[in-house]
Amino acid sequence: MRSDWARSYGQDRLPRYTSYPTAPHFSAGITDTHYRQWLAALPAQQPASLYVHVPFCRAMCWYCGCHTSLTRRDEPIAIYTAALRREAGIVAETIGHRHPISHIAFGGGTPTIMSPDLFVDLMGTLRFAYDVLPDAEIAVEIDPRTLTAAMADALGQCGVNRASLGVQSFDPAVQRAINRVQGFEQTANAVQSLRQAGVGKVNFDLLYGLPLQSVDSCLDTVARCIALRPDRFSVFGYAHIPSFKKHQRKIAEATLPDSPERHRQSEAIADALIAAGYVRIGLDHFALPEDKLAIALQAGRLHRNFQGYTDDNASTLIGLGASAIGRTPQGFVQNAVTTRDYLARIAEGRLATVRGYLLTEDDRFRADLIERIMCDMAVDLPEVARLHGRAPDSAIVDHARIDSLVADGAVMLLDDRLSVSHGAEFLVRSVASAFDAHLARSTAVHSRAV
Template sequence: MRSDLARQYGQDRLPRYTSYPTAPHFAPAIGEADYRRWLVSIPVRQPASIYLHVPFCRSMCWYCGCHTSVTKRDDPIAIYASGLRSEAHLIAETIGQRLPISHIHFGGGTPTIMTPETFADLVGALRYSYFVEPDAEIAVEIDPRTLTEPMAEALGFCGVNRASLGVQSFDPVVQRAINRLQSFEQTAKSVERLRRAGVGRLNFDLLYGLPFQTVESCLDTVARCVELRPDRFSVFGYAHIPSFKKHQLKIDESTLPDSIERHLQSETIAEALIDAGYVRIGFDHFALPGDNLAVAKREGRLRRNFQGYTDDSAETLIGLGASAIGRTPQGFVQNVVATRDYLACITEDRLPTAKGYAFTEDDRFRADIIERIMCDMAVDLPQIARFHGRNPASAVIDHSRIESLIADGVVTMSDDRLSVTNGAEFLVRSVASAFDAHLARSAATHSRAV
């Protein structure tokens, strides 16, 4: 393990590059009128994806970086779901065609906080306003602590075929420190319910770098998870930014591992998953060899979007819900964050666009470079430059960083073809950042590189 590199580069504040440019560069200059123009120009019969954000949970996990709030009542959730249905219809009307949909992702928060009936009505509204392709992937994020048997059955009935279960850690000491008590038995029961309902493709989300977390507890969590044999794992580093999420102040910073320990935890988890038969996808995903992600990686079709690594090739992502981010070929848009403001816009038949970003040709050039680095751990700069009519010599923004990464053996460069060396995948964000023309204006808002 390259602890020396973790020490050298680990404190850098860098994006996860699920988009380029990243969200801190979105601005109110892009609004509803721009989004409507972009929607109208979507090519006929070109498949798109939908993301729905459900910003409610039954309790707050102190590590959470998502836009969500706690509610014990069902009424606010039902009202919000009605808003989602209306927004989906409003966007479909604006587009002017029944757009084909290849991927649907319910995120949160806890999407399964909805009642089964409310969830079924929402999926029905999507199928009415859009043409959901027969083989579309319909994925839902799930908190195993609150998944009921009726809800699992509703997911299967509605055609959900992938579920992401939050696990984070099975260490009770860590769980108490993050306000998320979740037993292995609860998780196993949810897996059983989902598979019985026909939701057969499962992902587990793990975290490292949590308070009191150790290499040993990470290994124990992986061993328990592997018993349940999910198809995929997402392994994220905890981002401690209490200035952004005030509830993170409840976590004692002195209990957090440093960059060296975080790196050891991350790579120990990776090695354990690879030993268990999973293929490493990028720097933070793992999948069984027959999973769609592993196949996409082998075939050079791996992509990266706001949900992480994906085989979704759609150029249009329709974001529904408060704080949801969408993408068209022209740029990004993000909805208002506050649920009350979101519902007020929908009530007035207005798209709740709060800000966005219009791509420049340079952005498109750099987005392609960064995506290939993040997905393939390599990039052919001359090839991408030819596609964009650019000089490959103009690609690198931070020459000193690239020179340092080469000197430290993190990357190799030959004829403007860059490759991340084996064992240095954990620094791929550092590599990608050398091509980021916007980073200097937003570094403080990002999480640590390791």
């Protein structure tokens, strides 16, 4: 049955629903003027989250879908970090007070590409400009190939308490095909350095659907990773969109697995992680039972944002850096995508906002529906509708899709409570898309559903 579902729905190109509406619907009609007004209106006592984007790497991984660029020199990184510190100050001045911060996430690119001194200075600026709460989660994405002992020590010194390490695959043939050669010992040494430095929580990022990848190579990678006992895993399907990321053209499409094979890889990884004691979290995360993410799932407090699944319930996300996306209760904003444009705006003392989206009441309704199905694999349509003053029968936009999923046994619909069947969790994006009022008129290119 699962393979039939993968064949029937796997080729659909759908959003990952880390936001609703998704970023392709942002427009230049939302400007820095809107963002200034939204920041100034933030409730003073409601904690916000920070996302800091560092768009630099030393080498390009051919699978990468992030906004990043290569640099061999340290000067551009120092200039950019200075701009981040300036932007943090501009945003704080606009808010008008030291706003409480409950989560900080550094993404990229490779955030640890900056020197330890630059990272310490940047964290000092953030703590000066904002009221970083004592129990705040501070997370950073790390390339184990470039992590130094000095940088690990700096992370610990700055209060970083969670690190996400890119692994992807330990298969040498796959690594060569994606231009990311990374030995197991490099990864193990990075984990040891981080834990010794006081960075107590470690996540691993894996990919399936890569060129030359097989179920056996996926399982070998998982077995090696489990030996290091990370707290969480993120397991994403490779999104091959060479029209969007030109470096992906270096990957031969003939070497990529089809949707049924991608599904077999995904489920083999999931089964191995569950057998090792990890709890499946939504579509693509796994966590140890004592991890905060697993606890949030059990308590019905799981959320989804641009970093994936999270226990962060802040309604405001402040994005710093080129291409960074933020959210306030009013809507979404995004900074200038290119580093050059971003630096120019910050040098002028301006917010770097270049586009965004003003949420409607219908958007808020659909965002809640989609978040619940993505997080809980189920949604009570009358209950969500009641919270938004809507009729339950207005929830589903694409009835044909839901009818098809129900007929195929992938979805159950009983008394207006919709749930994803056991074994069909990998189709949750297809289910969520039935609530998406923007999808039918979207021209954006998305990754395959499976």
